[in-house]
Amino acid sequence: ELVLEGVFQGALAGASLSATAGLNVVLAAPSDGAADLAAVIGGLVVPRRGVVRVGGVDPARSPETRARIGLVLSSEPAFPARSTAEAVRQVLELRGQSQDPGAMLSDHGLGSIANLPPARLDLRMRRRVAWALALSIPEPLALVIHEPFSLGVEGVARAMSLRAEAGTIVVAMTSSPRDASELGGSLVLLDRGRFVRRPGTPLSAELAPGARATLHVRTSAARALAHALVVDPDVESLDWDEAQRSGELRVRGPELERISLAVLRNARAVNAPLISVEAGLPALDEVRAATEGLWRAAYDNAVRAAAAHGREREERGRLADRKS
DSSP states (O other): OEEEEEEEETTEEEEEEEEOSEEEEEEOOGGGTHHHHHHHHTTSSOOSEEEEEETTBOGGGOHHHHTTEEEEOSSOOOOSSSSHHHHHHHHHHHHTOOOOHHHHHHHTTOGGGTTSOGGGSOHHHHHHHHHHHHHTOSSOSEEEEESGGGGOOTTHHHHHHHHHHTTOEEEEEESOHHHHHHHOSEEEEEETTEEEEOOOSOHHHHSSTTSOEEEEEEESOHHHHHHHHTTOTTOOEEEEOTTTOTTEEEEEESOHHHHHHHHHHHHHHHTOOEEEEEEOOOOHHHHHHHHHHHHHHHHHHHHHHHHHHHHHHHHHHHHHHHHO
16 A cells, blocks of 8 residues: 655655555646655655655655555656666666666667767657666566656556556656546646545546536538537537547537537538547646635535534524523
8 A cells, every 4th residue: 555644755745545555646836836746655755744655654664565566757867877778787786686677678669779878868868767767677666657658668558557566665646637547547736735635436537526628529521510510509619620629529519419419410410420439638738727616615615514503503502591
């Protein structure tokens, strides 16, 4: 189990989280503390305040635990070694692993950089080496990766799922709602350094409750369908970039079901073949605004409930005084 209790470090401001084996996705902007979260889970830093436990142990104070945590940071430093293969060899030795570093790099399509100094690798390539090292841990406790899809590695989501299914605590951090949706797993929002809520499904409705629904529609007759939809009363707005995305429309309305029916109805009317229809996801700033609105509504409800309770007590007190 992964446990964080009241963690303050960098942008983290009292972050508390409990996560079990499986795929856990953290949706957060960089300013919310995603990079700091990866560092404290991986045991690279001791938080200013709070508790961090991976498998019941503080990773910052246990080299054995750190050796069983695969970690891919947002910005991997260049390891001080003469070659990438030498850097990998040193890491494997620290873990007590006897793998051949050149073979490991080749297995991940990185054989061509084995003799290059780590300092000559760009950020993505250094992160790909870190990913290869993370996957090489034989019995991992946790796998922590920042923006997995930015690695540009085929099958990254599948590899994460396999480890989650095998009992590893997998934590993926991303600022993209679409990437979070594609990853699946258990989603939690990190907002301004605190974990604030776990949206349900479907994400298109639960990430930003109350936001306008959006459909991405691909068709070979975009012009005809756009002309029909623009006058439909169930459609509030329509975006169509004929030059850049000539076959894709973005349709917005108050409810997903209503605009879906509007698209189907109008496509049939103008004989526009539908290639795909996909519910759009809100942008991260919309998600954060919705979270703030939910917290404000909860606060207002609590204030009203407290006031009503106070009035009830006063009324009971007056009744008691009359009876006496």
